[in-house]
Amino acid sequence: MGKKKKGLKYSPLNLAKGPHPMSFEEDRVVTMEDASQLVDHVEAAVQDVEVVIEVVCDPPSHLPPLSKDGVSLPQPTPLPNLVGEVHSITAGGDEAAVGEVDQVPFLRDKRRAGAAALSICLLSLLSIQLCIFPFSPPRPTPPDLLALRLEMAFEKIKVANPIVEMDGDEMTRVFWKSIKEKLIFPFLDLDIKYFDLGLPHRDATDDKVTIESAEASLKYNVAIKCATITPDEARVKEFNLKSMWKSPNGTIRNILNGTVFREPIICKNIPRLVPGWTKPICIGRHAFGDQYRATDAVIKGPGKLKLVFEGKEEEVELEVFNFTGAGGVAISMYNTDESIHSFAEASMATAYQKKWPLYLSTKNTILKKYDGRFKDIFQDVYETQWKSKFEAAGIWYEHRLIDDMVAYALKSEGGYVWACKNYDGDVQSDFLAQGFGSLGLMTSVLVCPDGKTIEAEAAHGTVTRHYRVHQKGGETSTNSIASIFAWSRGLAHRAKLDDNARLLDFTEKLESACVGTVESGKMTKDLALLIHGSSVTRAHYLNTEEFIDAVASELRARISA
Incomplete structure (x- = not known):
């Protein structure tokens, strides 16, 4: 001895x-x-x-x-x-x-x-x-x-089946890594199919990586995506890109052909810009076609613009406009009955699950055939499949003009699902997010027609302004809650598909840890500004990493309770 x-x-x-x-x-x-x-x-x-x-x-x-x-x-x-x-x-x-x-x-x-x-x-x-x-x-x-x-x-929670991870750009890429290291990997034994959707790698692969990530999402049924850059002329020059690549979100959504549902993350101590919104509003954005799959062009000089359809049984030719001056611009866009039908199904299923009424907004008074098709298909799906269920649950479906719906939304108390066409949903989801407090307090989940496949992401961008500060070694206070909820919502769906009760409980604790951290007074600067306004000081908020650390501490406490 x-x-x-x-x-x-x-x-x-x-x-x-x-x-x-x-x-x-x-x-x-x-x-x-x-x-x-x-x-x-x-x-x-x-x-x-x-x-x-x-x-x-x-x-x-x-x-x-x-x-x-x-x-x-x-x-x-x-x-x-x-x-x-x-x-x-x-x-x-x-x-x-x-x-x-x-x-x-x-x-x-x-x-x-x-x-x-x-x-x-x-x-x-x-x-x-x-x-x-x-x-x-x-x-x-x-x-x-x-x-x-x-x-x-x-003991780490074993996740039986893989998830697809889509990495992103700039500041969101920075704290995305911290989220994984501090809130995911310590607790989960997880197989990840990783795709780097950062703009440099998209350019290096001629954007093939974006398509591959969407195809993998259909294979594994769960994708979790970081915010990414959609390049414009300035970004093409900044990154010396081969081409001005299309929006990765648009590419993915068109392949998955789903509906994006966005809903606010409500913290009791965060004031709302629209104080009358006492209940959440879930906005369903049809994430296929329309402007996001359109073909547009600059017209130079006079000429006749036509729209031609060459069908197997008939050919349709429509005269759109006769340019007589220096020219102008033109656009052609489309959608499909199958996609609109899936949009209607997903919207009604979500409303029924939440036991909230459902509203569809269009401009069918102007686009009588295009938007009218949305209105007709929604009404048919409702009458044939959902009407009796809605009535038994005490909820309803109604079509409204988009301008009327926006006015109604502003004066309502919330508590409903709002189905929007692609562009309307893009605009109105940001309007709702800001009205409920912050773009950083919004969940975003793309639900596919198969009912099994989802893609969860943050509803905001890459936070370029903060990234410039980070690049210079400065302190940032960037809100990562929406990205954390992207992980929680994606993993929650994985848990439901796999019947994994432990994983589902973990995701619920992760979300409650986020909200609990904010409600305890620990938050990033954007949220502190909503509370303290111009009198906010450094003592009122945490920096980017400090906030994630605070959530991690709260999560550990909830797990060990």
Whole structure:
């Protein structure tokens, strides 16, 4: 027992005389082999007592960089600090209660009273901390009664099927990485099919990566997307692009052919710009066709513009306009009965699930055939499939003109689903988000016609202004809540498809942790401005990383409760 084991410094334990601290080299990272030696040492030293070994998991913020033979190793994955109590220690059949045990921080306070703290790096480079709490037994017991128990504080949730991750651009890409590292990876054993939709990579692949990510979404049924840049002339020059690539959101939505449902994330302490909105408004945006799949052109000089359809049974030719001057512009757009039908089905299913009334808005008085087709298909789907269900639930469906609907929305209290055509939904969803408080407090989920496939994303852009500050090394306070909810909503759908109750519970706790953090007064600057206005000070808000850390702390507390 007095023989020193390689790589360890220790003082032999003699419980008859009381516990002695076992020490290790300062800031030393030990391996599983070292841990095994520790167990051997405890077994040799302790002959008549059951020793409880509690695992305290803590983000290794103080851990020095890992290396072997001069080569840097991957850094450990942080785990939440969840352990608070050792309930009992058994010795010779007698049980003695043990009070609350202090959590031992990484690489500090190794000589706590009666405890030997050890920082361990497993072969998988998962950092944990073992705290050995010996207890002197009331009476001697045979040596063969020694039992050594190792209890993990939290077991990662196994996610059976993959999800598709679509990475993005600028500031959202920066905190997207932090969200994964602090709020997702420590808790989930998750297979991710990764696609880099950052603008440089889209350009390098001639935008094929965007199409591939959408096809993967259809295969795996769940996609979670970071905000991305849609390039304009300035972006083409900034990134030296081969082409002015189309909106990745538009490309993905056209392949998935779904409906985007956006709904506010309501925090009690965040004031609304429209105070009359006491209930949420869920806006369903038809995410296929129209302006987002249109063909437009600049017309130079006089000439006749025609719209021609060459069908199998007939050909239709319509004269659109006769240009007589210097020219102008023209656009041609389309939609399909199948897509409009799916839009109607998704909208009515969502309204019925929420037990909220449903409104469809169009401008069928002007676009009598185009918008009239939306109106007719919605009415047919309602009459044949949903009317009796809606009436039994005490809800209704109604068509309104878009201008009338906007006026109604502004004076309503909320509590309904609003189905919009593609462009209307693009505009009105931002109007709703700002009215409820912030674009950073809006969920966005694309629901596909198959009823199984969804794509969850943030409803805002890449926050370029903050990214410019970040590039210069300045402090930013960027709201990441919508991106966190993209992960929670995507994973919640994965949980429902896989019948994974643990995963579903985790997503609910993640969302409540976000809201709870804000309602406790910890928030980013955009939200603090809504509360304090021009009198806001630095003390009123957290920076980008501090906020994610605060959510992580709240999440750990809710999981361990």
